[in-house]
Amino acid sequence: MGKTILEVRDLKTKYITRFREDVYAVDGVSLKIEEGKSLGIAGESGCGKSTLALSLMGYYFPPLHYISGDIIVDGDNISKMNPDDIRRNILGTEIAYIPQAAMNALNPTQKIIRFIEDVIHVHEPGKTKKEIYEMARARFEELGLPSSVLEKHAVELSGGMKQRTVIAISTILSPKVLIADEPSSALDVTSQKMVIKMLKNLMEKGYIKSMIFITHELPLLYNVTDDIMVMYAGQIVEKGTAKEMVFDPIHPYSKGLMGSIIVPEAGSRDVKLTAIPGTPPNLKKPPAGCRFAERCKYATAECRANLIDSKEFADGRSYRCIYEAEKLREVYGNE
Numbered sequence: 001m002g003k004t005i006l007e008v009r010d011l012k013t014k015y016i017t018r019f020r021e022d023v024y025a026v027d028g029v030s031l032k033i034e035e036g037k038s039l040g041i042a043g044e045s046g047c048g049k050s051t052l053a054l055s056l057m058g059y060y061f062p063p064l065h066y067i068s069g070d071i072i073v074d075g076d077n078i079s080k081m082n083p084d085d086i087r088r089n090i091l092g093t094e095i096a097y098i099p100q101a102a103m104n105a106l107n108p109t110q111k112i113i114r115f116i117e118d119v120i121h122v123h124e125p126g127k128t129k130k131e132i133y134e135m136a137r138a139r140f141e142e143l144g145l146p147s148s149v150l151e152k153h154a155v156e157l158s159g160g161m162k163q164r165t166v167i168a169i170s171t172i173l174s175p176k177v178l179i180a181d182e183p184s185s186a187l188d189v190t191s192q193k194m195v196i197k198m199l200k201n202l203m204e205k206g207y208i209k210s211m212i213f214i215t216h217e218l219p220l221l222y223n224v225t226d227d228i229m230v231m232y233a234g235q236i237v238e239k240g241t242a243k244e245m246v247f248d249p250i251h252p253y254s255k256g257l258m259g260s261i262i263v264p265e266a267g268s269r270d271v272k273l274t275a276i277p278g279t280p281p282n283l284k285k286p287p288a289g290c291r292f293a294e295r296c297k298y299a300t301a302e303c304r305a306n307l308i309d310s311k312e313f314a315d316g317r318s319y320r321c322i323y324e325a326e327k328l329r330e331v332y333g334n335e
């Protein structure tokens with residue numbers, strides 16, 4: 001076992017809407033990532049992937065609220081830190097976040113090197129512009145980006161180049177955890193491949209110690225991350241290695257999500273997810289029993305009545321279902 005870089009224990013967070021309603025978007029999530037490893041998070045729109053990402057960074061600004069649980073980054077519990085301390089001491093150095101459509105957030109009229117100066121000055125106010133330029137130039141070249149980009153304005157860069165630049169800026173302080181939320185979904189296939197290559201490069205060169213990659217494109221996860229976690233209605237329904245999750249999914253929801261992948265190939269985007277009939281439950285009033293029960297063809301009255309705990313295996317695999325794995329495998333084999 002390698003060193004644990006990120007550990008999350010039973011994290012619960014919610015939104016409080018302007019009508020004072022609670023939306024339980026992250027409901028009891030636990031996970032662990034070791035040094036040098038990457039975790040993919042998959043699940044339908046609205047299952048809580050982005051909320052989990054914000055929650056992991058301690059980004060608790062209304063309407064998002066922390067309820068309970070622990071977030072431990074390289075041994076330090078950051079779950080109860082205040083947002084100012086998080087901004088000063090965690091973001092950028094411990095955890096970096098690339099939000100959806102990050103490339104559009106760059107001020108188009110500012111030179112790229114100015115963004116980097118801003119990031120570095122928060123943590124190292126004494127660094128000179130020359131030192132920062134040298135550091136940025138070396139890092140950009142290591143990551144396969146031309147250093148001429150540093151003198152350009154965001155508006156002069158193509159979509160793919162802008163996204164890779166955002167990733168380079170976000171990781172300039174070599175964070176321990178990089179959370180990339182759909183980093184490539186808005187790009188064409190070639191740019192998408194380049195973004196993935198760059199993320200892998202960051203890991204291999206040790207500029208980031210671990211990565212969480214969020215996407216709904218499952219074939220992509222298979223080629224990018226070591227492990228995959230499937231979320232459904234604010235909870236994790238299954239966790240395993242990428243290979244296990246793709247070739248031997250246990251939970252009926254994962255089975256439905258993964259079912260369409262036959263032979264995933266690098267960069268494959270043509271494989272479409274099998275549509276699972278029905279819609280997820282309302283997170284304002286999640287069901288008492290299994291959250292997937294209403295869409296699960298194997299569900300019984302017992303599934304609907306009781307809270308379903310995760311079954312955990314010694315090797316890190318887990319799934320949340322009343323059925324034994326062998327029973328489910330047998331049923332799938334006969335279909």
Ligand SMILES: Nc1ncnc2c1ncn2[C@@H]1O[C@H](COP(=O)(O)OP(=O)(O)OP(=O)(O)O)[C@@H](O)[C@H]1O
Nearest residue numbers: 015023025044045046047048049050051052063283
């Ligand atoms: N600002 C908000 N106020 C109230 N509820 C919210 C807010 N943002 C998200 N939600 C709700 O929280 C739940 C989780 O949303 P979230 O955006 O985390 O899902 P997601 O899996 O990231 O979806 P997507 O893939 O579409 O980004 C959903 O039910 C969503 O409606």
